[in-house]
Amino acid sequence: MARKQMVRPGGRSARVQEAVHGAVRELLEEVGREALTVPMVAQRAAVTPSTVYRRWGDLRELLSDVAVERLRPDDAPEDRGGLRADLEAWAEQFLEELSSPPGRAYLRDALLGDDDGANATRCSDYAADQVTLILDRARARSERPPPLEAAMDHLVSPLVYRILFRPTDLDAAHARRLVAELLDGPIGR
Amino acid sequence: MARKQMVRPGGRSARVQEAVHGAVRELLEEVGREALTVPMVAQRAAVTPSTVYRRWGDLRELLSDVAVERLRPDDAPEDRGGLRADLEAWAEQFLEELSSPPGRAYLRDALLGDDDGANATRCSDYAADQVTLILDRARARSERPPPLEAAMDHLVSPLVYRILFRPTDLDAAHARRLVAELLDGPIGR
Numbered sequence: 001m002a003r004k005q006m007v008r009p010g011g012r013s014a015r016v017q018e019a020v021h022g023a024v025r026e027l028l029e030e031v032g033r034e035a036l037t038v039p040m041v042a043q044r045a046a047v048t049p050s051t052v053y054r055r056w057g058d059l060r061e062l063l064s065d066v067a068v069e070r071l072r073p074d075d076a077p078e079d080r081g082g083l084r085a086d087l088e089a090w091a092e093q094f095l096e097e098l099s100s101p102p103g104r105a106y107l108r109d110a111l112l113g114d115d116d117g118a119n120a121t122r123c124s125d126y127a128a129d130q131v132t133l134i135l136d137r138a139r140a141r142s143e144r145p146p147p148l149e150a151a152m153d154h155l156v157s158p159l160v161y162r163i164l165f166r167p168t169d170l171d172a173a174h175a176r177r178l179v180a181e182l183l184d185g186p187i188g189r
Numbered sequence: 190m191a192r193k194q195m196v197r198p199g200g201r202s203a204r205v206q207e208a209v210h211g212a213v214r215e216l217l218e219e220v221g222r223e224a225l226t227v228p229m230v231a232q233r234a235a236v237t238p239s240t241v242y243r244r245w246g247d248l249r250e251l252l253s254d255v256a257v258e259r260l261r262p263d264d265a266p267e268d269r270g271g272l273r274a275d276l277e278a279w280a281e282q283f284l285e286e287l288s289s290p291p292g293r294a295y296l297r298d299a300l301l302g303d304d305d306g307a308n309a310t311r312c313s314d315y316a317a318d319q320v321t322l323i324l325d326r327a328r329a330r331s332e333r334p335p336p337l338e339a340a341m342d343h344l345v346s347p348l349v350y351r352i353l354f355r356p357t358d359l360d361a362a363h364a365r366r367l368v369a370e371l372l373d374g375p376i377g378r
């Protein structure tokens with residue numbers, strides 16, 4: 001979304017990032033997470049291991065960085081012509097992507113390498129940016145959307161919490177119920 | 190809480206668990222997470238490394254197991270005589286414990302060693318058990334509490350999500366606002 005890249009696109013730094021991220025994604029497929037090492041990634045990316053260590057610190061940070069990049073949305077949320085329909089479509093897609101085994105692994109990796117919380121905050125900002133677009137669109141249609149932080153608390157939070165901590169019975173119907181509770185309240189009566 | 194222990198208290202297995210968990214907690218304080226190794230833990234706990242590997246698989250699983258144990262509540266939630274007051278007191282305490290740097294590290298560790306999601310589910314069950322006690326108490330007072338899963342979605346989820354992904358501006362006032370939104374809805378208007 002609108003978030004600034006930390007790396008200038010097209011520069012050497014961006015090329016290194018692209019090569020190293022690509023190597024990690026390929027090797028995760030080929031050898032799996034447990035067997036992955038920094039020298040292996042460096043060899044595949046055709047950089048020196050010290051380039052990787054200098055830039056990412058260690059494998060955990062690198063995996064976290066790759067994960068956050070994978071969690072970045074490719075497109076703006078679909079416009080279905082109304083706030084409720086837009087939120088439902090977004091929530092269902094968000095749930096589908098993140099509740100898959102790779103989606104869940106990326107979420108955990110994003111938290112992992114992340115002692116200062118910066119990568120986790122980037123993930124949350126991606127979701128907030130998408131939801132903001134939906135809420136702005138609703139305002140432009142003269143609908144009265146809830147504030148962003150209410151949507152983060154009552155729609156995004158329960159989806160992510162359940163994906164990570166409480167996956168049983170989490171489905172598209174639950175995502176739609178959360179949208180209804182956000183827009184119609186009161187909750188759970 | 191009501192949760193069954195996987196290990197019979199007082200048996201050899203329980204003694205090993207206690208010694209190994211204690212060793213991990215001490216060594217986390219003394220040498221930090223990065224320097225911790227299984228042989229170091231085994232030596233401190235006076236067991237063989239193979240005992241640790243056999244039971245926990247690897248260091249990540251062991252750290253995850255220790256984290257979940259640390260997240261287990263010691264006491265039933267305080268009874269303040271009413272649903273709203275009970276939920277507010279519980280939410281404020283939950284937030285205070287988990288948003289500290291060690292609390293956040295334990296939450297992340299619980300997710301970490303956890304490919305099948307079992308440890309994360311245990312964490313969520315601890316919170317659900319505490320909230321269930323509060324809701325049952327409210328029913329016994331002839332109050333009309335929301336269903337457990339609504340409280341998980343709209344009170345527990347946003348607290349945990351914000352602790353992990355969006356810590357800015359998260360404070361006791363936010364916890365109380367979540368309680369109000371759960372009990373009074375509609376949200377965020």
